[in-house]
Amino acid sequence: MVVACASYADGRRVADVPIEELGRWLDRDGQFVWIGLNEPSEECLSHIQRVLGLHDLAVEDAHRAHQRPKVEEYGDSLFVVLRTVEREDGENETLFGETHLFVGPRYAVSVRHGCTHSYAEVRARCEAAPQLLKQGPGFVLYALMDCVVDRYFPVVDCLEDQLGVLEDEIFEGRAGRDATERIYGLKRELIGVKRGIAPMIEVCNRLARFGVGLIPEETRLYIRDVYDHALRINESIDNQRELLTSALEANLSLISVRQNDIMKQLAAWAAILAVPTLLAGVWGMNFEAMPDLKLPYGYPLALTAMAGASAYLWSRFRRAGWL
């Protein structure tokens, strides 16, 4: 689907371009066309490929999903693959999508796959800053990358919050039976997110440092900014992963501590019940000569002795912290 297609000159939108007339707009000096596509049909993509002269391999990649984030140079044009993330409200799952960018001297094409948010806001923000947009298609590349990377922040923050909740539950002893599963699930999510952001660091680095003709010097400063954001997200993920590993171990420790507690209680109650049982057994023996059985208050005394022994044990275990 073609979301938007417009021509820009000097940082300002000149005209909306019908996709069929794309060819006519490409040879105008000082202008470039910015096309936004969302899961385009095959014909649409091959039309664009023919007009813009895109490389077969790049277009093939743009069809197939599940590419690794990367940047490829084909002659004087760039092909960039980015992985997008989003979390729907109320849904406890991260959704991954892909965005492919083709950037040439006179065009910038974005192709969204499995990503519900459009890049309309990016276009709006760029059009609001013509002094920047006039840097050309390279700036469009920056603006889209910046948007993709910034969408990682709420996802990472959300995972961080979940970790915080888990920590509180674990250390306040409220961790339910599913704590282990949730730790594991969080780790799985983080690995997925990392898979998206880690190669993006390399992509930004290549675009920012190594001379790529399409990216003017001024725009590189901006891409370095995206690079810093990607680094920060990546660092945050790594820290969370390390904490999760420790949380898993800490949880195991606390389960063992609780086991010790239960065992102590078990032992204490066993003793508290076993002692009067023994006494009852003693006074239940059938010896002929058992003077205590004949005491007038033998029975209440015996009950008192049993209760006393149990109470004594109970208080000792109590003091020792076993109960």
Place this chain on the structure above:
Amino acid sequence: MVVACASYADGRRVADVPIEELGRWLDRDGQFVWIGLNEPSEECLSHIQRVLGLHDLAVEDAHRAHQRPKVEEYGDSLFVVLRTVEREDGENETLFGETHLFVGPRYAVSVRHGCTHSYAEVRARCEAAPQLLKQGPGFVLYALMDCVVDRYFPVVDCLEDQLGVLEDEIFEGRAGRDATERIYGLKRELIGVKRGIAPMIEVCNRLARFGVGLIPEETRLYIRDVYDHALRINESIDNQRELLTSALEANLSLISVRQNDIMKQLAAWAAILAVPTLLAGVWGMNFEAMPDLKLPYGYPLALTAMAGASAYLWSRFRRAGWL
């Protein structure tokens, strides 16, 4: 065994070449010979070596199995070792094989070892795209590498599925006694697969980036594509390994949790039975003066007391979640 041997000019098959007449076809300008071998006999291989002038060391390697994936330059020819994987349907085991490639300016030879799938499909696909095949033997090298690497995907997906099944079993409490063994087995498989793919990354990288005369600029773009696939497979394996490590720990945690549960039940039932036993002991004592023994309904009252105590304990343990 010679599977196929044909000469190509301008991307089209010119003629099938009998292996004995190989020499006559090698000195024709603008042509190259593509030979496919499957576990060739020693004579066959030394015949080809003599005609093509292959290096002793390379041919020695091609005889012996168990090479590490690598690329070696001998003068103006290349020797590439690849590790192949396959999984037969219904069999829960990954089979490893090897493919050795000799590529020179006028020939491309593939030697399969312990790999049941032939490369006939690769040849068919190449012949269907003469505009690409006319890039020469370098393109044949790419096509074979692409095929070998793409065969890793179903294997890795299959292992990923097994991990998913294991996770479900573990966290739904259905993990049998063999969960640990299966986690371990999966890890072993992954290490084996990684052993095949990881050095292939380096092989692709060297072929794609460092100038090797045999590989024209255009073909390098294609090899970079294989490189990306290898990277992706490798990344997926690493992620699975990390998850398996966590799964092993999570499983241990859950075993401990279950141990706690059993211990709580053990303690609860011990108490529920010990209390009436104690009471029975008390009323079994032989004191002379035990007025309760003389109550008309003493016995049923005693039984009621015992049952009541047990029931009370049962309900308390129930509420506490121990039962």
Place this chain on the structure above:
Amino acid sequence: MVVACASYADGRRVADVPIEELGRWLDRDGQFVWIGLNEPSEECLSHIQRVLGLHDLAVEDAHRAHQRPKVEEYGDSLFVVLRTVEREDGENETLFGETHLFVGPRYAVSVRHGCTHSYAEVRARCEAAPQLLKQGPGFVLYALMDCVVDRYFPVVDCLEDQLGVLEDEIFEGRAGRDATERIYGLKRELIGVKRGIAPMIEVCNRLARFGVGLIPEETRLYIRDVYDHALRINESIDNQRELLTSALEANLSLISVRQNDIMKQLAAWAAILAVPTLLAGVWGMNFEAMPDLKLPYGYPLALTAMAGASAYLWSRFRRAGWL
């Protein structure tokens, strides 16, 4: 808030500069202005940006907190982000702040965020050593970085002390229920501190080794000194993290050892009580012909036998170390 703003010539303070007249002081040869800001208002910052000609991106970063420590070159000026740490007395928490530095040929600006200690002492120390300060704004950069890095030492020492206390508690068996939580908390703190210091190593390295025009050769030696300090702090953090991981495992081991001890006690006491209970049961049987029941001293003998059996078991368990 403008904390201080003064012009320096030849290492000596020439005059206090009102921030409004900043522009007039910037074009005096051989002089530079050193401005200290603390959470400046937006107008103040944009005034300074306009006068000094700072880059948009740098100023934007200076507004937003949560930057990663980094150094950026914009033309002939430098933008440095540092993370600061402090620990208030009595508070068991590390507070993180940020300091942004803009350094150009004729100015040095420091912007503090969330950091309670001012840099007045740095200014005082620099003014006390005019022979060094006359190296120019680069030396101011060094002095501020040195101050920021040196403030990590007490924090790291404090964490090290806490680790020592924890170790003692764990290995002397005094580790309470919260040992696991405290180990985890310490790890979290260390990860936070590491997040501040690790990128600073790279910052110092870039400033010390790679030719940056603003930093004279002589000043680089000093920055290498800061680099060494950062390395040392980082190394200390890494070592503590490794020790914490071991401490967590050691704690788990000791919990298991203690579990063994409890189980041994449980078993020993169960046996000590079960044997006389069995004996009482035996003599409580109702066989008609039980000659021992008729012994004149049967009862005391039986009690003695029971006590003796228990005492024997007790002493054996004692010797075996189970009690």
Place this chain on the structure above:
Amino acid sequence: MVVACASYADGRRVADVPIEELGRWLDRDGQFVWIGLNEPSEECLSHIQRVLGLHDLAVEDAHRAHQRPKVEEYGDSLFVVLRTVEREDGENETLFGETHLFVGPRYAVSVRHGCTHSYAEVRARCEAAPQLLKQGPGFVLYALMDCVVDRYFPVVDCLEDQLGVLEDEIFEGRAGRDATERIYGLKRELIGVKRGIAPMIEVCNRLARFGVGLIPEETRLYIRDVYDHALRINESIDNQRELLTSALEANLSLISVRQNDIMKQLAAWAAILAVPTLLAGVWGMNFEAMPDLKLPYGYPLALTAMAGASAYLWSRFRRAGWL
């Protein structure tokens, strides 16, 4: 001890050289001397040093054992240290030795330490291939390195077999009390072997890639082959180490699983015995009015009830898999 000393020209043995006349043979063009020593005496070594002009440091190293594998260039001569391994049949221990090689334009000296296998076979194989041996002392260096590295294969295979046996024992539940010790022992052995092979990778790499005058281009191809073998051995060791770590954890998991099983049995049998004990207690009470005691078949009925209760419990536990 001088094992062998001969002069070679054009790849063929010219004459056996008495070690005393070594000097006379060194200045013959197109010839080189190959000396094999086994734990030589100090005089012998210093005689050779004097004649060949070896560097003090190299000879000092050759005296002392326990060097790290390395290659050093002294002027136009090379000093190579290799670590050798062997396993005697029936002995479950890897023996480590060292071999030092001195190679110059007209000599190749091998010095064995603590290595029972001589290099006679290497010399034999070289003499059988004069077309290769005529490459000079560099080829002798290759042949010795190849032999040393190839002797790692049986050792690594043997350790791999032991790991396989351990895995089977662990997962078939046959793992004895010493499984942990054997895993640990295997890890220790692997660390030892790794210590020998890992630096050898670097040695081969330096000799194969970086221009060393003594090693002709043709010989480098051969050394690259040794490099590949060393890489493969190293990789195999790393994989085994990772598997051992997992095996240790898996073993711990299985011990915990077994603990759960024992605890379940313990609980089940406790219950099976406690219930009839309780019943016996009940009927052992001394209430006056206990009508069941007067039933004509009371006793057998009681016994039946007790047996029935136990049997019922037994079958329930059986079904639940606790017994």
Place this chain on the structure above:
Amino acid sequence: MVVACASYADGRRVADVPIEELGRWLDRDGQFVWIGLNEPSEECLSHIQRVLGLHDLAVEDAHRAHQRPKVEEYGDSLFVVLRTVEREDGENETLFGETHLFVGPRYAVSVRHGCTHSYAEVRARCEAAPQLLKQGPGFVLYALMDCVVDRYFPVVDCLEDQLGVLEDEIFEGRAGRDATERIYGLKRELIGVKRGIAPMIEVCNRLARFGVGLIPEETRLYIRDVYDHALRINESIDNQRELLTSALEANLSLISVRQNDIMKQLAAWAAILAVPTLLAGVWGMNFEAMPDLKLPYGYPLALTAMAGASAYLWSRFRRAGWL
């Protein structure tokens, strides 16, 4: 304290130099002064600084302890920081000290901090080999570094011995309650030693490979030797750390195994005592019609039955390995 101060020419000691007349000796061609200091006073150090023209930063570092091993170039002079270790006999603790070296074209100064062994033996050994010492101050640098690094060997060996003792105790089941603590303590020591040796590798590498004017080509060979020693120590520490991690886990495994054993014994004895208790309960019931109670040898038969049941259980548990 000035330990020694002498002037050397051509590798031989020319004269002892009073520290006050140091200046007069520095401008003599072909001579250099070697000064040994031990925790010098501030005046002494600043006197030497003034005379030799040392850099402020280096001297500041030499005052403060706790530097990281490093090498710094100041103009044509070198400043080297080394960390020293020693273990006093009978004391189970590694002591860390520091040695700072200032080396210039005509002087070599060593400053010891917290290190009880003097470098007198180094001076003696150097003076005994004038042919080496005449290489100049660079050789003195080598000799001191060699001495410092070699003192790591006994410390590392001692730690290795302790690990061996621990392993024996753990696997022979003799590991006391403090095994965990000792493993942890050993790890702490190793981290400390590693902190000393690891940066020294880098120091040696820089001195040996990168052209530093002060170090003649010949001396570099010697420093490469120190580099090898440092590598070897570092490797040994890494291996020990890995083994310690495994030892901690192995110990935990064995504690769990022992727990299983105790639980089995507990269960076995509980059953052995519970069965006769049950029988006694049965025969203690008060049914009117219990023919077995009237058997003439009922009592001894009952006792026999009880003993028999216990003996049977005992032998079964014995055979099953539970007792």
